[in-house]
Amino acid sequence: MFNLIKRDVIIQKKQLLLFVPFIVFFILMDAHPVLIFLVVSLYVPFNALAFDEKTNVNVLLNSLPYTRKQIIASRYLGTIVYMAASIGVAIISLTLAHQSFTVTHVALSVGLFLLFSAMTFPLFYVLKPGYIFPIVMLSFFLFVGGGPALLRLMDDSLQGLIQFVMDLPMTTLLTGFLAVAIILYSISWAVSSVVYERKAF
Amino acid sequence: MEPVIEFTNVTKQFKGFAVENMDLQVNKGFVTGFIGANGAGKSTTIKLMMNLLRPDEGEVRVFGLDYATHEKAIKERIGFVYDGNVFYEGMNLKDIQRIVGPAYRHWDGALFRQYAEQFELPLNKAVKTFSKGMQMKASLALALSHQAELIIMDEPTAGLDPIFRRELLDLLQDIMLDGERTIFFSTHITSDLDRIADYIAFIKKGKLMFNQSIHEVAENYGLVRGSLELLDRDTEKLFVHVDRTASGFEALTSDVRKTEDVFGEAAVIERASLEDIMYFTNRSDVQHV
Structure with missing residues (x-):
């Protein structure tokens, strides 16, 4: 299992050389800390998925002594490990650059990252290779562009709920958000496992 | 085994x-x-x-x-x-x-x-x-x-x-x-x-x-050649597939011994290569259509 997680780093060791310049670029662009934490978290797992999509890697992995459950578990656990490590590097970089950030920023990015991963990972196991990247891009734009519009549309009916949420203290709000993200991430894991278990290679 | x-x-x-x-x-x-x-x-x-x-x-x-x-x-x-x-x-x-x-x-x-x-x-x-x-x-x-x-x-x-x-x-x-x-x-x-x-x-x-x-x-399969008169409903049952030409027939059998018993010296039976076996077997349903 550990070997499967390590695989993500081996396949993209050249890309990893760009990891720190990538962070520095965002810091120089004066990006919001939440955005920085979010994009650095996306870097390793989504790069790995892009690599996997290009080759017939599922045939390779499934001929090695791993179970399908382990292959999926390594994706979901590895993502958490790399997210933590990436955020760690980002924190060090921000500190060195004397940029301010808060724990709230970190928590918010972790929640957003888990939500995005939870929604996109199963697509990599459901869809045929080649279709995935455009669809992930499209859903990202729909998510970013359509989400607020949808909220405005439902403004009236949601008024009471929004008011209730807004009145909650920040820590409760964040904890709730993180809890929802973790639950959705776990559901996503279960869904991917079931899909992958039935897949034909 | x-x-x-x-x-x-x-x-x-x-x-x-x-x-x-x-x-x-x-x-x-x-x-x-x-x-x-x-x-x-x-x-x-x-x-x-x-x-x-x-x-x-x-x-x-x-x-x-x-x-x-x-x-x-x-x-x-x-x-x-x-x-x-x-x-x-x-x-x-x-x-x-x-x-x-x-x-x-x-x-x-x-x-x-x-x-x-x-x-x-x-x-x-x-x-x-x-x-x-x-x-x-x-x-x-x-x-x-x-x-x-x-x-x-x-x-x-x-x-x-x-x-x-x-x-x-x-x-x-x-x-x-x-x-x-x-x-x-x-x-x-x-x-x-x-x-x-x-x-x-x-x-x-x-x-x-x-x-x-x-x-x-090698023992069971054989390539059989002979004149067309040898073929009838019974003898054809010995073959996986038969190819007919004007000069005679060529067929694959999966039971060389029985084919030898039936035809004796009248037909020539040779060793079938794997390619012969694949070729004739793949054509075998052409015959049944």
């Missing part, structure tokens, strides 16, 4: 194609060649062996174990040589070894380097620059470096030049010397099999036509 791979009544359906009710045994310590026309179901059968596909019905057991509970234990003991490149293209063999090696408990890094040297494989060059033959060698080197008891190969000789094909067959003979290993490989180049196969399994349109030792095949 101890079977290493055992299919019991295995069925796998696809749109417009199915492997149906397959019973297949691959014996330990021997080389089994798996032949059939393109699209006959060779790759599907191999994928079922590797659990890359799961049967709709029936059971697949490898080393006497089932995949549902012993997937890792089974795959630990199999070396799989792929049809086509499944490696990350931009990566070199050293990195691929870093991914594949630790997956196996019995991985032998020194042995892998030895094979890489023997096959003249560069460790630091991207796999995408490899020729088809080199990719095959790379796949084989990885399969041989973890003391696999069973080597499964999907079309290993397809697209290889004759010299390397011969080298590969010699190498496979070498690794069979200890008698502990079993090799199962698919091919449609039948001359490969005359050289090394102990058993021949033949698949046609998803159905296993036979799985016999190469001696049995």
Whole structure:
């Protein structure tokens, strides 16, 4: 299992050389800390998925002594490990650059990252290779562009709920958000496992 | 005889194609060649062996174990040589070894380097620059470096030049010397099999036509030639398929002895090559239409 997680780093060791310049670029662009934490978290797992999509890697992995459950578990656990490590590097970089950030920023990015991963990972196991990247891009734009519009549309009916949420203290709000993200991430894991278990290679 | 791979009544359906009710045994310590026309179901059968596909019905057991509970234990003991490149293209063999090696408990890094040297494989060059033959060698080197008891190969000789094909067959003979290993490989180049196969399994349109030792095949199958007067409803039953020409007939029989008894000196019976067997068997349903 550990070997499967390590695989993500081996396949993209050249890309990893760009990891720190990538962070520095965002810091120089004066990006919001939440955005920085979010994009650095996306870097390793989504790069790995892009690599996997290009080759017939599922045939390779499934001929090695791993179970399908382990292959999926390594994706979901590895993502958490790399997210933590990436955020760690980002924190060090921000500190060195004397940029301010808060724990709230970190928590918010972790929640957003888990939500995005939870929604996109199963697509990599459901869809045929080649279709995935455009669809992930499209859903990202729909998510970013359509989400607020949808909220405005439902403004009236949601008024009471929004008011209730807004009145909650920040820590409760964040904890709730993180809890929802973790639950959705776990559901996503279960869904991917079931899909992958039935897949034909 | 101890079977290493055992299919019991295995069925796998696809749109417009199915492997149906397959019973297949691959014996330990021997080389089994798996032949059939393109699209006959060779790759599907191999994928079922590797659990890359799961049967709709029936059971697949490898080393006497089932995949549902012993997937890792089974795959630990199999070396799989792929049809086509499944490696990350931009990566070199050293990195691929870093991914594949630790997956196996019995991985032998020194042995892998030895094979890489023997096959003249560069460790630091991207796999995408490899020729088809080199990719095959790379796949084989990885399969041989973890003391696999069973080597499964999907079309290993397809697209290889004759010299390397011969080298590969010699190498496979070498690794069979200890008698502990079993090799199962698919091919449609039948001359490969005359050289090394102990058993021949033949698949046609998803159905296993036979799985016999190469001696049995040589004893049972024959190419029969004679004049057209010899043919009637009864004698034709002896044949898998009959080709008629103005000057006479040529047919394949799967029961040489009985054919000899029936025709005596009237017909010429010769040894059928695997290619003859494949050719006539594939045409056999033309006759029935």
